[in-house]
Amino acid sequence: MGIKGLSKLLAEHAPRAAVKRRVEDYRGRIIAVDASLSIYQFLIVVGRKGSELLTNEAGEVTSHLQGMLNRTVRMLEAGIKPVFVFDGEPPEMKKKELAKRSLRRDDATKDLNRALEIGDEESIEKHSKRTVKVTKKHNDDCKRLLRLMGVPIVEAPGEAEAQCAALCENHQVYAIASEDMDSLTFGARRFLRHLTDLGYKKSPVIEFEVSKVLEDLGLTMDQFIDLCILSGCDYCENIKGIGGQRALKLIRQHGCIEEVLQNLKQTRFSVPEDWPYLEVRTLFKEPNVCTGIPDFVWTSPDSEGLMDFLSTENSFSPDRVTKAVEKIKAASDRYSPGRLNRLTSVASLQGPHIDKVLQEKI
DNA sequence: CTCAGCCA
DNA sequence: TGGCTGAGG
Secondary structure, eight states, rough: OOSHHHHHHHHOOOOGEEEEEEEGGGGTOOEEEEEEHHHHHHHHTTOOOOTTOOOOOTSSSOHHHHHHHHHHHHHHHHOOEEEEOOOOOOGGHHHHHHHHHHHHHHHHHHHHHHHHHHTTTHHHHHHHHOOOOOOOOHHHHHHHHHHHHHEEEEEEEOOHHHHHHHHHHTTTTSEEEEETTTHHTTTEEEEESSSSSSTTTEEEEEEEEHHHHHHHHOOOOOHHHHHHHHOOSSOOOTTTTOOHHHHHHHHHHHHHHHHHHHHTSSSSOOTTTOOOOOHHHHHHOOOOOOOOOOOOOOOOOOOOHHHIIIITTOOOHHHHHHHHHHHHHHHHHHHHHHGGGHHHHHHHHOOOHHHHHHHHHH
């Protein structure tokens, strides 16, 4: 779940760090997207009727494919060059948190069964959403889909979030798109929220720049990381009674967790036993990520492969697949730089939208 | 979530 | 046009 209350804390204490932008501002930019988080959202919401999701003829869930296909086509149409980053092994520090989540899913499953017996539709849906877990198959399906679409993917050795931040740090991507605030803690220079879910609702993209966050909070990056650990993160327990507000005050006052702990001794706040803040700090500062990833390429979609995978294997309507392929090709024709010299003629054929692209390129 | 179709 | 609704597999 990222960092507890960080988004609210920044809204209050670093209002200048978040800037509203339009999707068009990212035309031509390479954006890293946390794939696993997207898949989770799709399983929560796409094609859901009570506890049922979209499935193929074999009864296997296809909501993640539907979501990934639509959203990726949409990004390409907006001229964005997406790179999807997949989770690898979770860090040892996160095992406790994952165990907790697994228990919560068990509880949800019990609640769901009770709701199913009673036939209470509202709570069937609510509890069913709480049982959602992203499996290896979901991930593999989406990797295969993206490869067929010609969209690059990265398989992170550890947390996708951390890998995204590293790509941004190495200037291999312009920004990272996620809803998870710990992107900032991992040091992503530019971090976008709501890049994915605009379209119909007109909520703007919110861009955070880590340098502005630090400036507004008056903290160094090391202090910001300590603030996040104190506020509560996925990797260790938090101190009861200390949330974002107190954490910020304490870090501003004492400068680092070591000093904060010294001063907390004569207060009512008690630090959990074996509180591994040092390891967590290292995890944020030196996460398990790949470097030296070759430059990304977006290739033309494999239309036959997509037809096989989506239509034959997963019961998508062939018409839908054909349309998606056409959209991907059209987007690549519009935005690939090599074809810029042809835009004048294309512009007259395809109307004002292309004119706008042309003006911006010139 | 995203799309298509319908209607004010 | 823009908001609402139902469907997608």
